[in-house]
Amino acid sequence: MIKNTIEAWHKIVEARDAAGLDNILADNVVFHSPVVHTPQTGKPITTLYLTAALHVLNNDTFKYLREVISGDNAVLEFQTVIDGISINGVDMISWDKDGKIIDFKVMIRPLKAINLVHKMMGEMLQKIK
């Protein structure tokens, strides 16, 4: 079940197509941004943030590095380059007993990258809202 969810996530990322999110997110999913402390609760807002992230981060240089999965948790490390700046981050994903994602947290390094993503996510959220 877990494997299916992560596979579905990878397909969404590869296709850069947010439509598949509806199937893998739980209704009460919580999203934790790399920039802001306050969690965002619910499927609509989480879908909005993940859709924006797919647009911002997922260019031709985007690739996953380490994948650490155990119990109900996966940590997927990614790397991408935007405007010549290397962006290294993790998707931290937890799921419920039905394999639906209930928690999605993103962290990014280094500082230059988080500042760039902050700026680009803000612009993208305005565009797709």
Place this chain on the structure above:
Amino acid sequence: MIKNTIEAWHKIVEARDAAGLDNILADNVVFHSPVVHTPQTGKPITTLYLTAALHVLNNDTFKYLREVISGDNAVLEFQTVIDGISINGVDMISWDKDGKIIDFKVMIRPLKAINLVHKMMGEMLQKIK
């Protein structure tokens, strides 16, 4: 072996005592800071950074949350509060066949936290160098 290394790391963190690092770090260990892109290579510089991090992050509010371990990789999620600012981060640890740590990467969220840690780590590194 892996379990022993992670247990030893937890003991170092609990005791806030960097002396134990010598036993668990490989000579060619690489440290990746949450702030700077360029990796730091070798035991002396990694010991310096981890010692500074123990001093900066590890107050009475410090605790580990999720622990995701698989294969040769562990991701330890932590949380702490400094000056009223919530700091959430991960230690991403890889080890060699002898159970020595060869790669130690730290990511921190949110942006406010990374800026605070950046400032405090700079001051601490000056102090302990």
